[in-house]
Amino acid sequence: MSRDWTEFVQSQHLPWTETTLLAVDGVVETKVLSSDPETGACSLLVRYPAGFSGPARQLAVDEEFLILDGTLVIGDTTYGHLGYAHAPSGYATGERSSATGAIVLTFYSGKPQISAQTAAYDESRLVWGVSAYDVPYTGNFHPEFPPGAGRKLLYQDPVTGDTTWILGTMPLRWTERSEVHPFVEEMYLLSGEVHGDRGIFRPGAYFWRPENKVHGPYGTLTGNLYFFRTKGGPLKTDYVDAETKFHWWPSHKPVLPAALLPFGSPETDGPVCF
DSSP states (O other), rough: OOOOOOEEEGGGGGGEEEEEESTOEEEEEEEEEETTTOOOOEEEEEETTTEEEOOEESSSSSSEEEEEEEOOOETTEOTHHHHEEEEEEEEEEEOOSSSSSSEEEEEEEESBBBBBHHHHHHHOGOOEEEEEEOOOHHHOTTTOOOOOOEEEEEEOTTTTTOEEEEHHHHHHHHOOEEEEEEEEEEEEEEEEOEEEETTTETTTTTEEOHHHOOOOOOEEEOOOOEEEESSSSSSOOOOOOOOOOOOSSSOOOOOOOOGEEEEEEOOOOOOOOO
16 A cells, blocks of 8 residues: 555545546546555545436446435446445446436545456455445444444455445544554544544545554544445454543644645535535
């Protein structure tokens, strides 16, 4: 992994850029949350305009997405708010369209490009047509995990163990210990707010955290919904004593690459996804 440590940026501050994301698609707008200059893997917000229409396609890389706003139709599957899919490389998706427009949190495992030839795909890595509303919460997934939260498991890669999930937490919940993971952890805050060692995350906050970085403790006044991904292995957490005791209203201390420093303000001035 060669992405820069980004913790954290409010996506509202990032600019929209018009692009033909894939040669077969019409013009969309994107915000680049993070990217790998070596492999082309990237995490994006993609804004499909109302009336968008694009042909069927088969990608040479994995595509994973979560609908944040609007509706996106792919083939005969309609994805609304919090609709989710993980399409492995080689999987042929149907035509995609959006009558009303959509904002989609999108991840590509490499430079997004169309496969030059028909290729087989690993069916065990396909998740299609899922709504996070329908995925049940599970709890007690770690013996030391503090109470007051639940997890909706969306995907776990049968080869690498990479995991994608939504975490929901209760209002007025806080933790006293810090965490560390032996893998990359990526997060987009869907709702609520988070008080932590880097400041206060608002809806639309994003981070890409390298492995073995101690972080937290965290708390929330409102409760919240996080969207999480691991890269480099399955979900595993070690709890350690915090260097600084948890407190509400922490100061803003992000870790940002140079390209994101102009967008590092803690304040949000627009809608969650826009």
